[in-house]
Structures are given as structure tokens and as C-alpha cells.
Amino acid sequence: MKRPKLIFASMMLALLLVSASDGAKVVRASEIEAKIEQGEILYYDGVIVEGNLDLSERDLGPIHFNNTIFRESVNFNGVNFTGDTWFKNAQFEGAAKFVEADFGGGYANFIGANFSGGIAEFAGADFGGGDAEFAGTKFSDAAYFKVANFSGGDASFTGAKFGDAAYFEEANFSGGDGKFDAAKFNGGNAYFSGAMFSGDANFNASQFNGGDANFSGSVFSGDANFNAAQFNGDANFFRAVFNADANFNAAQFSGDANFNAAQFSGDANFRKVRFRMGEARFSPAKFSGDANFGEAVFSGGNANFGGAKFSGRNANFGKANFSGGYANFRGAIFTEKTFASFREAKFSGGYADFGGAQLGGYAHFNSAQFSGDAKFGYANFDSNAYFNDARFRGDAEFKGANFSETANFEEAEFSKYALFEGASFGKTNGQICLNRTQYGKICIKWNSIKDIKLNLDDEAYLKLIKNYKELGWFEDYNECYYHYMKIRPCGRCLGFHWWVDKIFYVSYGYGAKPEFPLVWSFVTIVLFGAIWWGTEPHLKNGKSVTTWKDAFKFSFMVFLSSTKLSVDPPDLEAREESWDKSIFLAERVIGSLLFFFFLFAASTSLLIKIV
Numbered sequence: 001m002k003r004p005k006l007i008f009a010s011m012m013l014a015l016l017l018v019s020a021s022d023g024a025k026v027v028r029a030s031e032i033e034a035k036i037e038q039g040e041i042l043y044y045d046g047v048i049v050e051g052n053l054d055l056s057e058r059d060l061g062p063i064h065f066n067n068t069i070f071r072e073s074v075n076f077n078g079v080n081f082t083g084d085t086w087f088k089n090a091q092f093e094g095a096a097k098f099v100e101a102d103f104g105g106g107y108a109n110f111i112g113a114n115f116s117g118g119i120a121e122f123a124g125a126d127f128g129g130g131d132a133e134f135a136g137t138k139f140s141d142a143a144y145f146k147v148a149n150f151s152g153g154d155a156s157f158t159g160a161k162f163g164d165a166a167y168f169e170e171a172n173f174s175g176g177d178g179k180f181d182a183a184k185f186n187g188g189n190a191y192f193s194g195a196m197f198s199g200d201a202n203f204n205a206s207q208f209n210g211g212d213a214n215f216s217g218s219v220f221s222g223d224a225n226f227n228a229a230q231f232n233g234d235a236n237f238f239r240a241v242f243n244a245d246a247n248f249n250a251a252q253f254s255g256d257a258n259f260n261a262a263q264f265s266g267d268a269n270f271r272k273v274r275f276r277m278g279e280a281r282f283s284p285a286k287f288s289g290d291a292n293f294g295e296a297v298f299s300g301g302n303a304n305f306g307g308a309k310f311s312g313r314n315a316n317f318g319k320a321n322f323s324g325g326y327a328n329f330r331g332a333i334f335t336e337k338t339f340a341s342f343r344e345a346k347f348s349g350g351y352a353d354f355g356g357a358q359l360g361g362y363a364h365f366n367s368a369q370f371s372g373d374a375k376f377g378y379a380n381f382d383s384n385a386y387f388n389d390a391r392f393r394g395d396a397e398f399k400g401a402n403f404s405e406t407a408n409f410e411e412a413e414f415s416k417y418a419l420f421e422g423a424s425f426g427k428t429n430g431q432i433c434l435n436r437t438q439y440g441k442i443c444i445k446w447n448s449i450k451d452i453k454l455n456l457d458d459e460a461y462l463k464l465i466k467n468y469k470e471l472g473w474f475e476d477y478n479e480c481y482y483h484y485m486k487i488r489p490c491g492r493c494l495g496f497h498w499w500v501d502k503i504f505y506v507s508y509g510y511g512a513k514p515e516f517p518l519v520w521s522f523v524t525i526v527l528f529g530a531i532w533w534g535t536e537p538h539l540k541n542g543k544s545v546t547t548w549k550d551a552f553k554f555s556f557m558v559f560l561s562s563t564k565l566s567v568d569p570p571d572l573e574a575r576e577e578s579w580d581k582s583i584f585l586a587e588r589v590i591g592s593l594l595f596f597f598f599l600f601a602a603s604t605s606l607l608i609k610i611v
Helices: 002-023 029-037 458-471 474-487 496-511 515-535 548-561 580-605
Strands: 026-028 048-050 314-316 339-341 406-408 413-419 431-433 438-443 453-455
Touching: 026 029, 029 048, 438 458, 458 474, 496 515, 496 580, 515 548, 515 580, 548 580
Parallel strands: 026 048, 314 339, 406 431, 413 438, 431 453
Antiparallel strands: none
16 A cells, blocks of 8 residues: 555656646746846746756856756856855756855855756855755765865765766865765765865765765874765775864775874774775875774774874774784884784784784783784884783794783683794793693794793693693703792791701702702802711721822722622721711712712703603
8 A cells, every 4th residue: 555655656756747847937048047147136046947047257146046957058157256155955957166156245055056957166166155055955966175265164975976986186174164964976986085084074874876085195193983974986095184083883895995104193083984895005004093893893804003103192903803804913013102902803814923013012812813914023012911801713923022011811822833043031021821721832942931920720730841841942942941940839847848848959950950959069068078088098908098199099989889780889997986987988879879869960951852
């Protein structure tokens, strides 16, 4: 039932329009020109003008052409409008020319006008008398507003429809806001290159359907609002200058989005933006305010932020999805006051490259997912870097990276290699956390982390020790094991377990330091050599140890004889009331223990290479 009623209503509306048109007064263009010559004011609302109307290069007072139909071309080139101009709902069925027209006398009203017959030329026009109203206007052919000057007030193109190319190159919106909300550019490219917007520029929910949108070199002195705008061709904001906030929330880019060398002095809001079918280029854009790309989707191609500079308080890429290609942040700069957040971001389209990036403030990659390789080589983390619960499905490269403070990888998961060769960690405030971190191979030299705070539990230490062994990094294995044994809990202070632990630590470094028994062996030989020099023991062959040289030689022989491998013990003559036998036995027992400690430590630190 609803469909027949709708058809009937449409037919009645068409009949009313036809009857209205048929009943309208028809005026010849020559009649209007004649009245101008006589100095009369033009009131031609609701008429039909037949013939080409040429009023170029004249001074015209207030004119009224509301609801007027111009059957052929109109020429207002160079006209000086000294009063308000009314073309509300006018229909231009031929070309409409307002080149270098001066609307300095008042308001310019083209609301609902329809330029259906040819091009609409307002190139160089000056709207200095008041607002320029083109809301709801339809341009079926090309619309030229090149170098137009909107200095008298707001320029409103709200809901306007451009059926062909729209040219606003170097237009100057200095009198107020530039309003293009819900405007539709359906027929061709939209040219705003070099345009100057002194007030707010509103393109909310506008649609660029017919071609590319070119704002290269444009200057937005007020807020630039492109919320929910749709760019179905390429969007070019190369070297655009945003002196206030730039709002692109929920905008959609179906072609390449070029913001290379753009400058954002205020906040840059790209939350929930969709870069659907082209690359997103922000290299090397400058963000002086907050940059918000939270939940943005880069599905159309690569996302290039190489060399971009973020100097606001926040650079938010939380929950962003880089699924269309690689994410390039190589050489990007996040200043010391900038909190860089990639929390829960997904890098699923290719590798993520942060090589050489400068992260001066906190860097959060918590729960981020890297499906390809993650490249952080030679990146500088000047503050805390958080990778808690991050997932690295490809190689994670941190070669040559610098972590000045905390490097937190707690509960992170590395499916392939985690490469930290050449990475450095700040000795003053540096610390690393690998608790509950899952990895197959992590290549991080012990020397690079031994002097910093190691936030590792027992499981993390043992896993790292095992990792060094599997890598064949035996020196790192020994040093890490030795460090872990030194710091692990060893029972109540001064208790039995405490003393045993300290003996094992001092004597052979828990089996990791074969040089310790060698040092203690030398000390033992020297100490007992001094004792033998003082006691002057007698041998069964009749000789005595009287000189310090003989004493040390005797001590050396006694010490070596403890192993009974190649040296027999000296044949000592027992003397009554002498401590010779006790001293002799003590040195041999100590020698045996030190020999055992040496063998154990050597087998652990050297022979392990074969195991």
C-alpha cells in the first residue's frame, strides 16, 4: 500500500512543479539589461529568464532572483554588488559566470540553487560583504572557486552536491568558518590545494565520491573537522598546516591518504578512522599536540609514519589494527613528554618497523600482537618500555636498542627468535623483567644485563640459564648461573645452610668458577709454606726444612700429593710433641678438597660444551 501512495505523491509533486513553471512570468534577458541601464533595482523572484543575460562589469545594487529559472547562460563577471544578492533556489540551466565578482555590498545567498546547465565560475570572486551561503546547492558541472576570497563571514556549502570537479585552489576563507558538512563531491576531483581557512573548516560527513580530494598546502587556522567524512578517491593533505585541532574521527579513506610533511599544531584526532583501500602516509608529519589513532584500521595498504615527530602529551595507537601491510615507524620521534601507547595494537599485515625510533617518554606495547617480524633495532627507549603480554609471532629484533630504564617483557611470548645482541641497558635506572616470558631462543648477552636490576623470579633465571646452554653461549651460561646462585635464598642467616652456601660460594663459585680453587690452592701452599718454615720438619732421609725456599717447596709437594695422581707425599719423620703430622694431614685434606672443587667447576663450565 505504501509504494502506490509514494508514486502518486511523486506524480502530484511533479505536476505542481510543472504548473508552477508554466505559470511563472517569462522575462527576456534584454528587458533586465534595459532596466539596469535605467538604474532600476532588480526584483525578479520566481520568473523565467529567456536568453543570455550579460550584466558583466557593472555596479548592481540589491538584486533578487530567488526561485528564478535562467534558461540560458548568465554573465556576472566583474560585477560589483553593492547590496545583498539573492539567488535562493535559483536554477541556472546554462553556464553561470561570476568571475572576479565583488560581493562586498552584502550577503550572497545561493541556498538551494541548482547549476544544472554548465560550469559555475566564481574564480577570484570576493565575498567581502557578509556570509556566502551555498548550502544545499547543486553543481552538475564543474564548480570553480579558485582564488575566491570569503572574507565577509562564513562560507557555507553544507549539504552541497558537486556533480563534477570542484576547484577551490588557493581560496581564502578568512571571514569565518568554511562549512562543507554533508557536502557531496560526486562527479570529479575536489581541489582545495593552497586554500586558507581562517576560521573552522567543517567537512563533517562530507563525501568525496567522484575523485580525489586535494588539500595539499592548505592552511587551517581554526579547527579542521572531517569527522565521518568519506574519501572514496585519494586524499592529499601533503604539507597541509593544521594550526588548531584536526578532527578525522571515524573518517573513511578508500584511496591513498597522503599526510606527508603535514603539520598538526593542535590535537590530531584519527580515532576509529578506516584506511581501507590505500596507503596511509604520515612521513615525516609533525604532531605538536596529542595524536589519537586509537582503534584506527589500516587495512588498505602500508602505514608509513617514518620520521614522524610526536611532541604532544599522548601518541595513542591503542587497539589500532595494521592489517593492510607493514607499519613503518622507522626514525619516528616521540619526545620525552610524549606517552606512546600501542596497547593491544595488532600488526597483522606485515612487519612492524620501529628501527632507530626515539621513544623519549613511556612506551606501552602491552598486549600488542606482532604477526610478522618486529623490528626495534637501534631504537632508543629513554623511559620505561612495557611489552607485557605482547605476542611476537615472527622474529623480534632489538639489536643495538637502548633501554635507559625499565624493559618489561613480563608474560610476553616470542614464537621465534628474540634478538637483543648489542642492546644496552641503563646502569643507573635500568632493569629488565622476564617473569613468565615464553621464548624459544632469546639472544641477549649476559654482560649487557649483569649490572642492572634483574627483575627475575627463579623460573625466569632457570629458563635463561637453560637458554644460554642451548645457544652454546657457555660463558654467559656460567655467569648467569653463578649470579643466580649468589642471590637465591639460602636459609636463615648464620644457620647451617647459610654457612654451607658461603663455603661453596667462596671455594669454587658454586661450580661456575674453576679459577677459585686455583687461587685458593696458591694461597694454601703459601700459607702452609710459612708454617713449615716455622716448624722446620725433619725427613726420614735425615734432611730438615730450614730455609723459606725449602719450606715452600715442601708445602707444594705435600699439597700435590693429596691427589696421589703423580706425586708421592714426602717421607716425614714423626717427632714427639710435634704438630708436624697434623699440619701434614690438614694440608693434604685441603688440597684434596680444592682439587675436587676444581674438577667439578671445570667439568661444569668447560666440559658442558660437549654435553
